[in-house]
Amino acid sequence: MSEPIPIVGGTGALGFGLALRLAAAGREVVIGSRDAGRAEEAAARVREQLPNASVDGAENPDAATRGPIVFLAVPFRAQSENLTNLKGALTEGQILVDATVPLAAAVSGKATRILGVPQGSAAQQAQEMVPEGVTVVSALHTVSAATLSKLDTELDEDVLVAGDGKDAKRRVAEVIGRVPGLRPVDAGRLEVARLVESLTPLLISVNILHKTHAGIKLTGLPDELWK
Amino acid sequence: MSEPIPIVGGTGALGFGLALRLAAAGREVVIGSRDAGRAEEAAARVREQLPNASVDGAENPDAATRGPIVFLAVPFRAQSENLTNLKGALTEGQILVDATVPLAAAVSGKATRILGVPQGSAAQQAQEMVPEGVTVVSALHTVSAATLSKLDTELDEDVLVAGDGKDAKRRVAEVIGRVPGLRPVDAGRLEVARLVESLTPLLISVNILHKTHAGIKLTGLPDELWK
Numbered sequence: 001m002s003e004p005i006p007i008v009g010g011t012g013a014l015g016f017g018l019a020l021r022l023a024a025a026g027r028e029v030v031i032g033s034r035d036a037g038r039a040e041e042a043a044a045r046v047r048e049q050l051p052n053a054s055v056d057g058a059e060n061p062d063a064a065t066r067g068p069i070v071f072l073a074v075p076f077r078a079q080s081e082n083l084t085n086l087k088g089a090l091t092e093g094q095i096l097v098d099a100t101v102p103l104a105a106a107v108s109g110k111a112t113r114i115l116g117v118p119q120g121s122a123a124q125q126a127q128e129m130v131p132e133g134v135t136v137v138s139a140l141h142t143v144s145a146a147t148l149s150k151l152d153t154e155l156d157e158d159v160l161v162a163g164d165g166k167d168a169k170r171r172v173a174e175v176i177g178r179v180p181g182l183r184p185v186d187a188g189r190l191e192v193a194r195l196v197e198s199l200t201p202l203l204i205s206v207n208i209l210h211k212t213h214a215g216i217k218l219t220g221l222p223d224e225l226w227k
Numbered sequence: 228m229s230e231p232i233p234i235v236g237g238t239g240a241l242g243f244g245l246a247l248r249l250a251a252a253g254r255e256v257v258i259g260s261r262d263a264g265r266a267e268e269a270a271a272r273v274r275e276q277l278p279n280a281s282v283d284g285a286e287n288p289d290a291a292t293r294g295p296i297v298f299l300a301v302p303f304r305a306q307s308e309n310l311t312n313l314k315g316a317l318t319e320g321q322i323l324v325d326a327t328v329p330l331a332a333a334v335s336g337k338a339t340r341i342l343g344v345p346q347g348s349a350a351q352q353a354q355e356m357v358p359e360g361v362t363v364v365s366a367l368h369t370v371s372a373a374t375l376s377k378l379d380t381e382l383d384e385d386v387l388v389a390g391d392g393k394d395a396k397r398r399v400a401e402v403i404g405r406v407p408g409l410r411p412v413d414a415g416r417l418e419v420a421r422l423v424e425s426l427t428p429l430l431i432s433v434n435i436l437h438k439t440h441a442g443i444k445l446t447g448l449p450d451e452l453w454k
Contacts, residue, residue, distance in 0.1 A: 114422065194425075
């Protein structure tokens with residue numbers, strides 16, 4: 001019996017793609033949104049493609065109480081507001097997986113540029129804002145939302161995972177690794193999120209030039225990554 | 228008849244590895260160093276491994292006059308000083324390939340952290356410092372010096388190339404692509420170097436955790452990259 005996986009911002013492109021892939025992998029998913037109705041609609045769209053999927057919709061703070069590992073998939077512009085709204089919902093022992101990227105697009109700049117975040121990275125801002133005892137893990141910055149949302153497109157790429165708790169990272173990797181074609185790779189401490197978040201605008205630049213949805217893979221890694 | 232390839236800082240780990248691989252690929256190489264004697268020693272070490280190689284050693288500014296595409300492979304700490312010394316040597320029409328990474332190690336910090344560079348990146352600092360008419364292209368930040376230096380280790384990874392001149396990038400890609408196992412990929416404008424330079428401390432973090440020399444590959448790219 002695996003626990004449900006809440007996705008705060010699950011109606012957005014990345015969150016919805018993730019919901020779809022996790023549901024396809026047999027995990028129970030709770031799609032969160034500011035609006036319960038929109039969350040339910042998104043859940044229904046998952047069930048259309050995957051009739052046997054166990055997918056619910058709920059308001060973000062409700063969704064966040066429904067499982068131990070909560071994914072946060074919102075634009076940087078909305079990250080701080082969402083974390084404020086989650087303050088009463090998240091509790092000690094939970095893991096928050098932050099997929100936020102501080103693209104300059106958040107302030108009407110280019111999506112190929114990154115903002116400087118006072119804490120160092122969006123993930124570190126998240127760690128500053130979550131209730132005591134909640135562990136932030138940074139992940140999912142290089143997986144294309146467009147590719148995730150097309151279930152018939154085979155994935156074959158890495159997901160860099162950064163965080164200060166090895167056990168928390170391992171648990172997040174276990175969830176991400178359930179999606180066929182995604183290989184979670186421990187990239188280091190939470191502060192490394194600053195470097196990982198830079199990959200998104202870099203891939204956006206590559207995508208514009210080469211008209212694609214690129215992902216990344218690391219070469220030279222050992223076979224056993226999470227022993 | 229291909230032109231010689233000068234490598235400023237060619238006695239350092241990355242520069243020497245690059246000299247070795249380019250020489251093995253049949254290119255004529257000029258290893259530059261602050262000291263002509265050390266440059267000659269390094270050239271002799273290349274010839275030991277590759278008796279037919281055409282490799283010379285010279286003081287950095289001398290080396291930089293010997294071919295149209297000059298590689299700069301020096302630590303960030305020494306980048307500015309080297310560029311000052313090259314001011315009388317580089318001339319209009321040359322391309323300077325900057326492989327510098329502003330690791331915090333330059334100021335006795337960690338190699339898993341990146342410094343903020345006023346111009347945005349080491350490559351942009353280089354563009355500001357080269358003589359008028361010299362084009363800076365940023366490349367080679369993710370290729371392990373250790374791996375390059377072992378000729379019997381097969382390479383299989385990408386090299387992200389950033390710059391403002393498409394033709395200059397194409398010419399650099401042509402040189403890098405001569406090394407078997409390296410695929411040059413256009414990553415965008417020179418300002419994207421800021422994002423690419425972040426890959427080095429990220430890979431250093433991965434290398435420490437997984438005891439390896441990781442490289443990167445992009446997924447989802449078209450077959451024809453430099454048409």
